[in-house]
Amino acid sequence: MSNNTISPKDYENFCKFLEEHSGIILGDNKQYLVNSRLAPLVDKNDVNDITGLIQLVLDPMQKKLRAEVVDVMTTNETLWFRDNYPYEVFKEIFIPEFKGLNRPIKVWSSACSSGQEPYSIAMVVLEYKKANPSQLSQGVSILATDLSPTMLETSREGKYDSLALARGLSDERKNQFFDDVGQGCFQVKDEVKKMVEFRSQNLQESYSLLGNFDIIFCRNVLIYFSPEAKAEILKKFAAALNDKGYLFLGASESMSGLSDDFEMVRSSHGIYYQKK
Ligand SMILES: C[S@@+](CC[C@H](N)C(=O)[O-])C[C@H]1O[C@@H](n2cnc3c(N)ncnc32)[C@H](O)[C@@H]1O
Numbered sequence: 001m002s003n004n005t006i007s008p009k010d011y012e013n014f015c016k017f018l019e020e021h022s023g024i025i026l027g028d029n030k031q032y033l034v035n036s037r038l039a040p041l042v043d044k045n046d047v048n049d050i051t052g053l054i055q056l057v058l059d060p061m062q063k064k065l066r067a068e069v070v071d072v073m074t075t076n077e078t079l080w081f082r083d084n085y086p087y088e089v090f091k092e093i094f095i096p097e098f099k100g101l102n103r104p105i106k107v108w109s110s111a112c113s114s115g116q117e118p119y120s121i122a123m124v125v126l127e128y129k130k131a132n133p134s135q136l137s138q139g140v141s142i143l144a145t146d147l148s149p150t151m152l153e154t155s156r157e158g159k160y161d162s163l164a165l166a167r168g169l170s171d172e173r174k175n176q177f178f179d180d181v182g183q184g185c186f187q188v189k190d191e192v193k194k195m196v197e198f199r200s201q202n203l204q205e206s207y208s209l210l211g212n213f214d215i216i217f218c219r220n221v222l223i224y225f226s227p228e229a230k231a232e233i234l235k236k237f238a239a240a241l242n243d244k245g246y247l248f249l250g251a252s253e254s255m256s257g258l259s260d261d262f263e264m265v266r267s268s269h270g271i272y273y274q275k276k
Contacts, residue, residue: 006031010054017058022070022147023204023225023233037072041065067149074148075224078113080168081120085270086217086248091124093267094215094246099135101214108213108240109144110203111221115155115196116168118144119188121217122195123177143210145201155198158188203233207240214242220250227258234259238275247273 006014014034015026026033038050045065047053056062057069081087098105109118125140146152162184165174178186201210203221216237222230237247238261247262249255255262255273262273 006034006050006054010051013058014054017066018070018073019226019229021066021204022074022202023229024073025224025226034073038069041068041072071148071150074151076113076148076151077220078116080116080165080173082117082168082219083251083270085251086219086272087120087124088269089248089267089272090121090215091128092269095125095128095136095140098214101138104139104141105136105215106211106213106242107140107142107215108210108217109142109196110201110216110218110237112144112146112155112198113148113151114160114164115144115151115158115188115198116164117217117219118142118155118196118198119158119177119192120168122192123173125195126177126191140195142196143199143213144196145199145210147200147202149200152198152200155196158193159185160188161185204229207236210240212242213240213245215246215248216241217248219248220253222249222253230255231258234261238262241275243275245275247275249273 011031011034018024018026035050038053042048042050042053045053045056047056053069057066060066095105107118107121109121112118121140121142125136125142129136144155146155159181160178165178165186174186177189177192179189181187199210201207203218218233218237222233225233234255238259241247251270255264261276263276265272265274
């Protein structure tokens with residue numbers, strides 16, 4: 001039987017490794033989480049136990065294993081139309097405001113997990129176009145990024161089981177935007193899929209190759225980072241946004257004390273931020 005006890009020193013080193021490579025802060029007493037998430041990698045890597053795996057991970061030469069470990073340590077909880085209000089704000093306030101642009105509205109879903117967030121944005125755009133056929137002639141371009149290769153693969157495939165689909169998606173949207181592909185699975189239709197480009201991006205790294213955006217969604221990921229890392233990311237978001245561009249954080253997240261680049265806007269739907 002494998003030994004699941006992580007020594008304090010190994011835990012400390014592992015936490016440092018994870019923060020450096022993903023920004024994710026584990027905090028105290030999360031050894032149980034490390035154990036449960038790394039357990040499947042123990043056998044695969046021909047080591048005796050979690051301690052052996054952590055020793056291997058701490059070796060900078062183990063690039064592939066390091067990426068796999070970061071991938072399994074990410075928390076990917078998500079759902080369709082999460083919290084609803086960002087999608088209401090997007091439809092009711094942002095699209096009308098940007099509709100005179102002579103180029104597509106540029107949206108970035110910056111921690112897209114398994115695709116629910118960017119595909120929800122795409123569905124709102126399609127619904128808006130259907131209701132307002134003469135508007136949005138330049139369209140909306142949606143870039144979706146994540147650190148996790150597993151999540152990007154799921155997103156690109158766009159196939160979900162009925163359990164995942166039940167989380168936040170109405171029957172009407174399910175019927176309109178998904179094909180039943182059997183065995184309890186549903187595939188997002190091509191008209192939705194082709195609106196989203198998925199790419200790998202670590203929020204800790206430079207965004208200079210991504211271009212500029214009118215709207216950034218960065219929801220439910222900064223909660224895992226240190227205040228310093230959050231401040232750095234907010235600075236890079238401000239640089240990546242066009243003038244007066246918008247940012248959504250998660251419903252429980254705030255940028256208080258972390259950035260002077262944004263103004264908080266309280267709408268009847270909910271809070272969002274505008275670049276000053
Ligand atoms: C809890 S999910 C949030 C998904 C979606 N934004 C939502 O609100 O439902 C957090 C996502 O952030 C990603 N993530 C964690 N650290 C990251 C980093 N440094 N760079 C980019 N993505 C990261 C994870 O892989 C995960 O998919």
